[in-house]
Amino acid sequence: MASPENSSLTHLAAPEGVAPGTGYTHVVTGTGRLVAVSGQVAFDADGTVVGPGDPAAQARQAFENLRRCLAAAGADFGDVLKLTYYVTDVAHLPAVRAARDAYVDTARPPASTAVQVAALFRPELVVEVEALALVRETSG
Secondary structure: OOOHHHOOEEEEOOOOOOOOOOOOOOEEEEOOEEEEEEEEOOEOOOOOEOOOOOHHHHHHHHHHHHHHHHHHOOOOHHHEEEEEEEEOOHHHHHHHHHHHHOOOOOOOOOEEEEEEOOOOOOOOOOEEEEEEEEEOOOOO
């Protein structure tokens, strides 16, 4: 995780008149280079599904794939301003949150949206996670 003092992000957990969220921030803003990471699913490096039908295993793999994608762009989870979760059943959200909490600073969580979908692009997949990050520009 990026340390908060190095973050280009400002977290507004509860804007006036908006009930505070649990496990997410309502508004995250900042300046820098935008990094958009496509939805990640539970594929290993060879394209094999990890944990078919197992939301916990799939969420862990999706977050590990996000970590690798962010790193390829010079970012980490401390730079993430927004996560979007797609699940085939909202009952999978506790598993997604547990995986998220292993990667995200829970004191400064990103904005997030969770959406239940009828299906993902392969029937054995039950979780997909995408990210938007903002990386501080360095001079030099």
